[in-house]
Amino acid sequence: MGPPPKPRTSKPIVAGVIILLAGLFALGQGMFLMMADNAYMEGIDLTAFEDEGYSVDEIRDLLTACGAIDILFGVIAIIGGAIAFTRKHYMLAMIGAVFAILGFGFVIGSIFGLIGIILLVMSKQEFE
Numbered sequence: 336m337g338p339p340p341k342p343r344t345s346k347p348i349v350a351g352v353i354i355l356l357a358g359l360f361a362l363g364q365g366m367f368l369m370m371a372d373n374a375y376m377e378g379i380d381l382t383a384f385e386d387e388g389y390s391v392d393e394i395r396d397l398l399t400a401c402g403a404i405d406i407l408f409g410v411i412a413i414i415g416g417a418i419a420f421t422r423k424h425y426m427l428a429m430i431g432a433v434f435a436i437l438g439f440g441f442v443i444g445s446i447f448g449l450i451g452i453i454l455l456v457m458s459k460q461e462f463e
Contacts, residue, residue, distance in 0.1 A: 350454035351419030358412030361438025365405030408438035
């Protein structure tokens with residue numbers, strides 16, 4: 336006979352869904368920051384930033400960079416969540432969960448990423 340079959344629970348699936356949602360939140364936040372760059376800068380009072388020596392263009396560049404980073408982190412988290420569904424490549428799923436936390440995703444994304452990591456750790460033996 337061979338080794339006993341690995342236990343199969345729903346934890347990796349739930350972790351994958353939660354990490355995927357966190358990635359979507361980070362992706363949405365990144366798109367919001369990039370859109371806020373153009374659409375909302377006109378109506379915001381930026382005198383406090385200008386008093387500190389920052390120009391409007393520097394603030395726009397910062398929002399664009401932060402948005403791009405959030406989008407990148409969101410995509411990595413989405414890929415990690417999808418990998419968790421397959422129960423293969425545990426480390427890639429874990430990397431996706433870490434990027435879900437770093438993507439921040441309107442705060443709730445970080446909480447989802449942390450829950451995803453906990454579920455992944457609890458179901459590590461189910462991965463190949």
